[in-house]
Amino acid sequence: MLDLATPKRVAIIGGGTAGWFAALTLRRIFSPAVEVTLIEAPDIGIIGVGEGGLLNLVDALNRNKIPVDEFVRETGAAYKLGFVYEGWRGGGREDCYYHLFGGPGIPELEWRQSGFFPLLSARIAAGQDLHSCVPGFEAIARNASQDEMRALLAAGKSGLVASYHFDSYRVASYLKQVAISRGVVHRKARIDELVLDRDGYTRSLQFEGQQLDVDFLIDASGLARIGIGNTYGRRWESFSDCLLLDRAIPFHLPNPHKNPALLTRAVSMKAGWMWQIPLIERVGAGYVFSSKHIDEATAVAEIEAYLGHSIAPMRTLRFEAGHYRTVWINNVVALGLASGFVEPLEATSIGQMLEQLRNIERVLVDGNGIVSRQTIEDFNRSNAQCWAGIRDFLRMHYDCPRKDTQFWRDVAKAPFPESYAELKQCFQRRTPRIVDIEGYVGAGWQGIFHTVNWMFVAAPLGVVPAAAARTELRRLPPETHADIKAYLDLLAGTSTAVRRQGASVH
Template sequence: MKNFVVLGGGTAGWFAAFELRRLFGAGVSVTVVESPRVGAIGVGEGGILNFPAALVGRYGIDLDAFLEGTGAVFKLGFEYIGWNNGRDDDVFYHLFHSLPTEGDGRVIDGIAPYWSMLAAHGIGIHHAIYSLPFVLANASQREVRSACEASGGLMPWSLHFDAHRVSAWLKLAGMARQIETHVGNVVELVRDAESGHVHGLRFEGEERTMPCDFLIDASGFARIALQKAMGMQFRSFTDCMILDRAIPFYIPHPRANPHLVTSALAMNAGWMWQIPVRERVGCGYVYSSAHLSEDEALAEIETRLGHEIEPMPTLRFHAGHFPEVWVGNVMAVGLASGFIEPLEATSIGQMLGQLVMFGETVAQSQGVVPQSTISTFNHRNLLDWDGIRDFLCLHYDVRRRDTPFWRDVASRPLPTSYTDLKAAWQLRTPRPVDFNAYRAGHVLHFDATSWFSVGQGVGVVPQAAAQADLGMLPREVVRFAEAFLDSVRIRNAATMHM
């Protein structure tokens, strides 16, 4: 294969092009096709931990140049407001973290003693996270970067960014790597009659056909390859994930420095994201159209914020994914392969994880990839989507019943893969072994401590489960955990009196 084509010039498309160039070097042609009619989707985006790992580690992007060129800012996790009772004083955090080690209560048989000690006493386990004081103090970008570099890995981070600026910056970086671009509207994927493989692309108003040996479809919600050209069946998650609209908009920064977490504010029929970049905050109300009209959603936004907004066009989506994303010589990534909703920045995280899995598959196969390996790839990718779906189901397994939406969410059937875990967590806290089914040999996006953080925050993991953990630990370990609990109480008391 000599001619690789990436269909779509958004974030997913450019990262896919970087992966192809990394895999095959300068001996092949990599072309990103951009439509003049379609722009990048997103008003404020956020990554998870695999974003900086890909950006800096895998693809060798200079962090300083990226920050300067895109206005991106550091992100330390997620903040949830009003998810249990709708009030602004109902707050919990899911902060990025490293797995507990010797220094902060090492894991013993899957139990994180310090975390369990906090949870057993009704204290949020985010108080065990190194980054919490920086979030609460609204630390500056310089302070956060210095702390991250000095922490020895105890303060992992990701980034908040504007998708439009990132796509434009990645394009310049890609062109410097001899990745070509072509602007045009695709009217046909030319396919072989027997194999179904794509061997060319035809464009509106152009006579020549662009040759193609392998196609990566990053065409977003247009889903040109799998849906339009191949008619592949979509696997819907709408039985348990009912949000299907998003109204994006911008607001000025409400703080002296950009907030260090993605805020997720619970609303009457969904939730509102607030994602800071350097100049402003990108926001959006993600809601269920079965419970709210667009006008009602706009009115609720303005009531919640206390001022008028200038909304951008409403985005429509359908929760789910394609069970097979690699078919013949075509692979779909990003929105072209599936989407659930923006919560927990899973879309970009899943895309990057899939590209890593693709790269490992091709490299370890030395480019000779049998169909059985492709089938295994697709199965692993499906399990990844299952894990994301179940993790998001956890967020909506809350106690509030004050609006029709939240009552409807509570009555929806949940996947048995999630309810089985929930039943176990009534007796003990989440364990790494619980998530092996989602891992399937590749990196897990959200480990046991992420599930513990959110599970405690929404009340799915009760205090009794953490208390049971402590009863399984050696007494000496429990004493160390009790000392840590005392230090957290002292620190919290001092903060309250400042």
Template sequence: MIDFRSMRNLVVLGGGTAGWFAALELQRLFGRQATITVIESPRVNVIGVGEGGILNLPHALARYGIDEAAFIEATGAVLKLGFEYVGWNTGRDDDVFYHLFHAAPNAADGSLHDGVPVDWAMLVANGVGVQYTECGLPLILNNASQDEVLRARATLGVRLPTSMHFDAHRVAAWLKQVATGRGVRLLEASVQELIVESERGHVTGLRIEGAEQPVPVDFLIDASGFARLALGRTYGVPMRSFSDHLLHDRAIPFYQPHPRANPHLATRSVAMNAGWMWQIPVQERVGCGYVYSSAHLSDDEAMREIEARVGGKVEAARTIRFQAGHFEDVWIGNVMAVGLASGFIEPLEATSIGQMLGQVQTFGETVAGSAYVVPQSSISTFNERNRIDWTGIRDFLCLHYDVPRRDTPFWRDVATQAFPSTYATLKACWQQRLPRSADLQPYRLGNFMHFEATSWIAVGQGTGVIAPQAAAADIARLPRDVVLKGYQFLTTVKSRFALDAAR
């Protein structure tokens, strides 16, 4: 049991995006009833060269009372409508598919019938990309300005959901300003050691470099990044590795100028010889990075491939080394780890930011829902939910690598590796029909879902895992009038985008 009612010293170890969002959640929970301190080391830089959010980012801003327009102005963020994948099936630049943000089809308006997203199914069955269901696609194709997107969103409402691209350094600085303005205390210092009592194993203080007295701790949130001071160095909690299924363990970030008149409205993920390159625009420039497998490419070879791809010399920020996976338990006693301190998976689909925000929100809901006295059973459930959340992310990323590409050793090894059984069993069903919400319940455990069935359809169609025959089988079971409406939608899409002429 953890009793938060008597706690007075709540400490976040590390700033950055994760640390300051965690501090805002603590401030939301406790107000000024406790001292909330964020300890930032002057020697540690925020990791990130261009970051992207998913749909829980704007929800998080609203949760913490942060105005979107003020956030954008202060951080140089730009609106984002989804993800664009280039070369994943063939390696060619004309091989493109999309996973765009969308309002989930529902039975109330007839867009979902007997679990089948009718318009989506009609497009898949006829070999037309499901991105043509979405209002955001014309804005992306026309390189719309931020003002144009804002006007379109004001008109379309929930039919045009958005997230943001942003610079992690500027976001951390802005969140720091917001949090300290609400009473969160900032301490700039380097932590030498966590003081752990022998009886319960709780952290009671942090030993600070150059200070005689330790910083007192009643509850600690570890946001120390890859240093992982609490769960890794102090407690030795085992990691759950995903390296058997996700081969990447390196990333080289760098910057590029904007190639278009306006910032691109989707995160571009460009397939490379041993991985993929992200391209994330903010107002001033594009943050890029090559995520690759060191078993297939050296750091020098990766740099040469980057420069060959972009057509010139680049100045890399650094090489980031990582192992895909997470700690089995992220909340132990009076310590919880968030962000990179709790685990990391390559940033495909912006899952790291999305998972961190989801974990922080679930923590707040667990504490408040327990009336600030949290039983161990709830902590165990929290940890299990976190494991399941990571499992769903892992399997969704595996769907991205289930592609026909075989032109390099990396892509051949990806093709021959064994996928997780949880993903393989779903894939077998999806040869017969489209993904359904019920398929994804094992990833939920009463929790939110980052990516619903339609997201799996979008990526699965793009990679070829979900074939037209699977959608046609679903359509064959629908009433005739529903099928006719779906066919009318297909005809409208083909006419509007001149698809037949483009083929």
């Protein structure tokens, strides 16, 4: 049992977005009598190359009582309304599909029956894309300004929900300022050792000849992985057999437009893909690639050939896709990169980190600081399930037609995780359902990707074929068939409105 009913000090190793979000959370949930200390190494900087959040970013700001408008103003954050995938289907630069952050207010996303979305299925059955049913896509396509997008979102008629693109360095600096103003103690030091008692609890941190006693520790040390990795030596669950990328070269680009784009770009390359994250002041970019298929110099040359100009590459990041099977041991929890990492596709790193942190808070608050070993085991099991969902969701992105280079041919031959292989068999006969992805969450966790997210990727890649959508539409009750036909007539331009459940949809 972990007893945090009357702790004296809780600590965080590591700054950055994860560390400072953790500091704000711990400061908020523990009494003022408890010291909250964050220790970060003085010589490890934050690469402000640009990052994008998922929808739980706004939830995390709200839970920590940070006004979203203030966050945007102080960090220069820009709207992010989804992703655009360029060239993933082998059709060159102009071949794009879109994964939008679809929201309420449009019939395609509000009519759910028999576990699926009949109007989205009707679009798939008719060979229509999904993104153009979202009214706000028109503003995305013409690169609307931040002010125009703010008004459109506030009106509630865009069919979109917003997250943000941001500079990681500016966000960490802002969160640090807020945390310190709320009483978090900040120390600059390099941790030498975690001192454990005979039962395996971390009782103190040693650094620079000093010793700091702790009752609870969050390891947000990033790829250094001081706690769960280096101290406790837990087993790493590798995804490298199905997710082949293991290097990333970040760099900056000038913003090509007056208004920053509203989507994260994911451009397929010869040995991986290039991200472009539009910020207010510039574009944060990088090439994520497989070192088995290309070296760093050739990767830089490919970037420059694609862009038509030279770049100033930053330090190459090396990683192995995967996670620790156990991330909470006794009184130590690994958070964010310290617990696991996969390539930056779909902003999974920050999305998973914030979901981990939400559940750390849930466990501590709901348990009133008294946490059973079974609860910790449930946390670890649920964390692993969530990582499996991320793995399968990303693997689906590579279940694509492009096969013109050795990398893309090897991706095509890479094994499917058994769970994704099963899902794909189902998707060949019907569209994704909530029951398909419930197995990726558990014990109070919420998946960071939902049914509509899976559909926005699966449909344009052909993982859900038109025949599957037609089959499931035929299984609807006869009285709904007229509504579906009217909607299809609307798509074909032979009707101006469709009625459903007594309501007109234009």
